[in-house]
Amino acid sequence: MENLNIDWETLPFGYMKTDYNLRVTFKDGKWGEVEVHDDENLPLHIAATCLHYGQQVFEGMKAFRGADGRIRIFRPEENARRMRDSAAGIMMEPIPEDLFIDMIKRVVKMNERFIPPYGCDSSLYIRPLEIGLSPRIGVSPATEYMFMVMVMPVGPYFKHGFKPTQVVIYRDYDRAAPCGTGRWKVGGNYAAGMQATQRAKANGYAAALFLDPKEKLYIDECGPANFFGIKGNKYITPKSGSILPSITNRCLQQIALDMGMEVECRPIHVEELATLDEAAECGTAAVAAPIYLIEDHDKGVNYTFGTPDKAGPVVTKLMQRLRDIQRGDYPDEHGWVMILE
Numbered sequence: 046m047e048n049l050n051i052d053w054e055t056l057p058f059g060y061m062k063t064d065y066n067l068r069v070t071f072k073d074g075k076w077g078e079v080e081v082h083d084d085e086n087l088p089l090h091i092a093a094t095c096l097h098y099g100q101q102v103f104e105g106m107k108a109f110r111g112a113d114g115r116i117r118i119f120r121p122e123e124n125a126r127r128m129r130d131s132a133a134g135i136m137m138e139p140i141p142e143d144l145f146i147d148m149i150k151r152v153v154k155m156n157e158r159f160i161p162p163y164g165c166d167s168s169l170y171i172r173p174l175e176i177g178l179s180p181r182i183g184v185s186p187a188t189e190y191m192f193m194v195m196v197m198p199v200g201p202y203f204k205h206g207f208k209p210t211q212v213v214i215y216r217d218y219d220r221a222a223p224c225g226t227g228r229w230k231v232g233g234n235y236a237a238g239m240q241a242t243q244r245a246k247a248n249g250y251a252a253a254l255f256l257d258p259k260e261k262l263y264i265d266e267c268g269p270a271n272f273f274g275i276k277g278n279k280y281i282t283p284k285s286g287s288i289l290p291s292i293t294n295r296c297l298q299q300i301a302l303d304m305g306m307e308v309e310c311r312p313i314h315v316e317e318l319a320t321l322d323e324a325a326e327c328g329t330a331a332v333a334a335p336i337y338l339i340e341d342h343d344k345g346v347n348y349t350f351g352t353p354d355k356a357g358p359v360v361t362k363l364m365q366r367l368r369d370i371q372r373g374d375y376p377d378e379h380g381w382v383m384i385l386e
């Protein structure tokens with residue numbers, strides 16, 4: 046295998062061409078043969094539903110190289126399930142779970158040389174994507190779909206250490222509607238969140254924190270991550286129909302229980318932020334990103350947690366345990382890791 050000239054420690058979270066991507070088409074009521082491509086481009090009909098009516102769903106997960114040299118993929122079955130839910134949510138053909146898993150394993154193996162070595166903070170990001178192919182000008186679902194998987198090495202989320210971040214609440218944007226698509230991983234949700242996110246970033250915040258779109262009273266989630274707080278011995282995370290069910294959040298809840306904590310999944314009133322000891326965002330990208338300050342912009346209130354230069358002890362412990370499980374440095378007691386033979 047040809048060696049790569051990559052500085053694993055300075056990689057950004059960004060696109061990089063790797064050797065192969067895999068694709069499969071749904072046509073005439075069935076999924077066809079998986080195709081291996083080294084081309085990054087797609088032949089698309091100019092009227093395809095993915096281009097006009099947002100028929101597009103995606104996923105994100107990671108593979109790691111362990112100290113034993115083995116490749117570990119973190120909970121791909123959960124991503125397979127969520128992708129089926131997302132597809133069904135916007136009237137797309139759900140991908141069979143075994144096909145999803147086979148393609149993930151194959152594409153990781155075929156691009157093995159891009160998996161960062163054990164000991165660095167980088168990982169191989171896996172991006173499955175499904176799109177509607179059929180041409181439609183009247184609004185209706187496609188009958189032909191393409192499912193594809195690409196991978197690329199990505200760098201550590203925290204380049205300068207595990208540092209607390211600041212986020213902001215703006216009440217004049219919603220990323221999702223109360224009975225809308227927020228619980229599915231569809232591209233349109235990210236487009237809907239872009240104005241708030243870009244405004245937050247332009248003002249020096251790491252992210253925008255969205256409130257529930259109906260009453261604007263309860264915490265929903267950040268652009269690409271769920272929210273959780275620590276209050277005494279409790280792990281508290283929002284229950285909401287307009288947030289993406291985060292796989293990382295579910296793992297952290299289990300780890301909190303394993304560590305003897307209580308877990309509460311319930312609406313969190315924005316004013317309850319004042320009572321939390323620690324706060325964090327969680328998701329595949331960072332596992333957990335501690336939050337130091339939440340500015341409620343329209344109310345002119347700041348909520349702070351701990352100190353700006355050091356993550357809180359509970360968030361740190363939870364994050365570290367999950368990272369260790371992902372890399373094979375802590376026993377996989379819940380069967381979360383798929384080892385590639």
Ligand SMILES: Cc1ncc(COP(=O)(O)O)c(C=O)c1O
Nearest residue numbers: 269270271289291292293328329
């Ligand atoms: C909107 C949103 N919420 C939460 C998450 C975190 O989900 P997960 O932990 O499954 O990566 C993501 C990332 O996938 C996301 O895009």
